Amino acid sequence: MSQSVGDDGLPLDQAVESILLRHQRDPACLVQILRELQDRLDYISPRTVQQLAAKLEIPITRVKSTLAFYSFLYDEPRGRYRILFSDNITDRMLGSMALYRHMLNRLKLEPGEVSADGLVSVALTSCTGMCDQGPALLVNNRAVTRLTPERIDEIIGLIRAQVPVSAWPAAYFKVEDNIRRADLLLNTEWVPGAALQTAIERGPHGVLAELKQSNLRGRGGAGFTTGIKWEAARKTPAEARWVVCNADEGEPGTFKDRVLLQSYAGSIFEGMIIAAYTIGAKRGFLYLRGEYTYLLPSLEATLADLRRRNLLGEDICGVEGFDFEIDVHVGAGAYVCGEETALIESLEGKPGRPRIRPPFPVSRGYRDQPTVVNNVETLCKVVEVMLRGGAWYKGQGTRQSTGTKILSVSGDVERPGLYEYPFGVRVAQVLEDAGAIEPRAVQISGASGTCLTRREFGRRIAFEDVPTAGSFMVFGKGRDLFEMAQNFAHFFAHESCGFCTPCRVGTSLVASILDKIGDGHGTEYEMNELAFLSQVIRSASQCGLGQASCNALTDTIQKFRGDYERRLRPIDFEPAFDLDAALGKARAITGRDDSGARLSTRVDIDQ
Amino acid sequence: MNAIADVDTRSAVRKLRVATTSLGGCCGCHMSFLDIDERIIQLAEHVDFDRCPLTDLKHCGPCDIGIIEGAVCNAENVHVLREFRRNCKVLVALGACAVTGGLPALRNRVDLDDCLTRVYAGRGNGGAVPNDPELPLLLDSVFPINEVVRVDYFVPGCPPPEQAIWKLLSDLIVGHMLRLEDKLIRFD
Amino acid sequence: MSDIEYSFTIDGQQVRFTPGETILQAALKAGIFIPHLCFHPEFRPHGSCKLCTVVVNGRTTAACTTRAMPGQDVYSDKPELNSHRRLLLQMLFVEGNHFCPGCEKSGNCQLQALAYDLEMLNPHFAHFFPKRPVDASHPDAVLDLNRCIMCELCVRASRDVDGKNVFALAGRGLDSHLVVDSKSGKLGDSTFAATDKAASVCPVGAILPKGKGFAVPIGERVYDKESIREKVVGLADTGAEP
């Protein structure tokens, strides 16, 4: 629909009205409302902002601040075809940047620019979670995988012919599961309600006891003990409690939740239902990252199926008063919303800025009420524990890391995809199974994780050795780890929520210093700058995003210093910018090009 | 307070050579320098002046200390600054413009095109921007000097208080690292 | 309970506190200065500027949002922490456009005063020189976002005291910026009034009254007469709210 319809009154009002009605004019649904409105109107105009504020009876500032926070919400037209290339380092290793430039060139566009006819824009976005089948892009929020130069040309053709995205070849949108090694979780078929039945038989206290005995720890990164988390939420006196499944999966290189959401959704929801039963929640949310919007229909279908089976709704499984409903809440492009308190802010319709903790969500979460936030994989694990019992589960994996863990393996391997192992597996084993090609380094747990060298491949995947949220990116011989650090630095600068000084400014400073080194203007001076900056960003930042934002940087400087040093100039200092280029505008204005109108960038030549 | 007096002139190996200049600045910092008044005589016992407004030398020779006032606005500023950096063991940014870009950097909010067009509009020659090769070309943006060369010390202020300049010189003459305490730090 | 139980140490000095107080509140009451910008005694702690970063029992944290607990061992006035704080100040300076010689707030500005106190001699990093707007549409106040440090004090004041929600922080990362509650986005079209708490709470020169610039001569402004440390601690001594 074109914007004119939106700007001239009635049709817009109707669209707004029906969407608002569906969300009961609840300002807490602002992100959902904006996302749905945008689907209808192309973008959110100032007029729409005013209308929304009036109808929801909230300040305009509230709408503006949410609108401006999320990458996939637009306050100006972005073209009828919005192309966003996934820009993880793994996409780059598969040649994404050449494809990106090719598309820009053929469409005669600058990055982010909207074509004059309002048809198309092309830009970059953070990792879209298709690393095993990249390079990938999003067109109007739908993922296109396995890009090749031919496919890019075809896409350009489709755009020029104005073929609606829904009519594009289905093969473009095919997302493979690529399950390469299945163990406990991936090998078990979901039997609807079986785990819930055992939970009901055990009763809430029995469930908590079983979970604690299993020593199940969260798979979202922090590794908090699930039983203790649930117990805390249950114990906090409250009018209402909430269960949230964290399906934001924004950590670069992670895509295991995508597969679980695509092929194991029943287990995930059943885990949520068990949580609701245990803590006494009536409502739950699955927070789905915007990049995975394509999964929405199948998730809704699974929910409908669960309702039919009386596993959702009222008096679930015939237990009187056991009522529970789940809504899927779709994010809009913000990695930080994976952080549980930012996620809750987002669920409340606000910008995803992390809250100060404590209080933790288990005591004050969604609507300031006790809230359990669990990762997708954790919830599947709950189902396992219910079916097999805590004592059995405890025997899997290692002492401190029980059970299995799914790894998302990508990069320089023959068989990228999902690998599920009991905790304690050695990195070398994973590399061998995946067919790693002369691995030089492995980046574990994403951009905020740890970089391992060959000498460390004997280490184990476990909370007590190398913890991971699931990302496992392999860098083969000849790969440049500086490029990885630079890519991640830009990721963090882009994703910083902007709340606290060290992360808001610091991540951008780090990115620009790395660019300076990358452009060949760096010296030992910049290396010292990075060391000090990363120390302050790590220790002073508010949340995990800022705190972890320099991990890859410090690891690679320590372990792959050569990748930096060969870029450094053996001089004292050099400007970050090209001094001669900085005279370019004045040259153009005056039409001069004499020797006085030129500057060498390098001090040593300027004798 | 008088650190210089502690140094015995006779035993001093040699006088320090000091150069100063103003890039994109108003010479206010140099005026503040002169506010050390009669102490300049004392200073002269310890330093020789190379390029500076007093000597009127056009180039800077090998020096111990180079003091720069003003921001980097044009190609000539870059040449002068680099010459100072090459020749001076210690380079000091003196005043708000050298330290932060200061007043000249206010033009960074305006595109250079816009800036020049507006300045020359209605000034004869059809409002054309002069293109005489004698005139230094302007950089796109104005920079504090530490974004163009490495700088050893910074003395902020617009202009820096004369006591801060005296502290700078007396510290450097006796071979100390400069330390400005909060009372001597002023940004305006 | 005995008094001793409700005490902890800052740099070895014993500090009493009332349960519920944060480390920063207790410290200020005891006349110990911990640098801070986004904290204001009349508002709920916010915790965004991180100037108040201290080490509590070996863990780095913000003093303004961390509850005081008996027996805590807090480090604050240490060269390493002060160098971190200086770096944070430098970040704030290069993030915006701070031209102190031309700023009406100069001499009364907390950012500047902290920079003096922490002996920050220059902004150190390459300036971002962002292009940010100045909004002079309001008859009684100017909003100059070039100087905004995103402390959200005006946001909190307008929301919690004035009951108006005139301001909010929008965007993210370096694109973070203040937005105003009016159709035009201009302050002059909002319900903002010079008598609002939000009009007087800005620690820097981003929200300023019109027609009052440079009223106090240099040498007699707030931080000409005493350092921010002396001022805050002096107020604590007299029992007044800092």
Ligand SMILES: Cc1cc2nc3c(=O)[nH]c(=O)nc-3n(C[C@H](O)[C@H](O)[C@H](O)COP(=O)(O)O)c2cc1C
């Ligand atoms: C910046 C940041 C991003 C995060 N992203 C995710 C995510 O995408 N998915 C997730 O499950 N947890 C993520 N987490 C961790 C969550 O805050 C939270 O610990 C987790 O969802 C708890 O679930 P668990 O106990 O099942 O692991 C993130 C944390 C941070 C600091």
Ligand code: SF4
């Ligand atoms: S660390 Fe970064 S993401 Fe986290 S609160 Fe601070 S600015 Fe936001």
Ligand code: SF4
């Ligand atoms: S707000 Fe403070 S630091 Fe910024 S220019 Fe004004 S006086 Fe200087």
Ligand code: SF4
């Ligand atoms: S305008 Fe002032 S009070 Fe408001 S956020 Fe900016 S610096 Fe803080």
Ligand code: FES
């Ligand atoms: S005063 Fe504590 S973070 Fe700002």
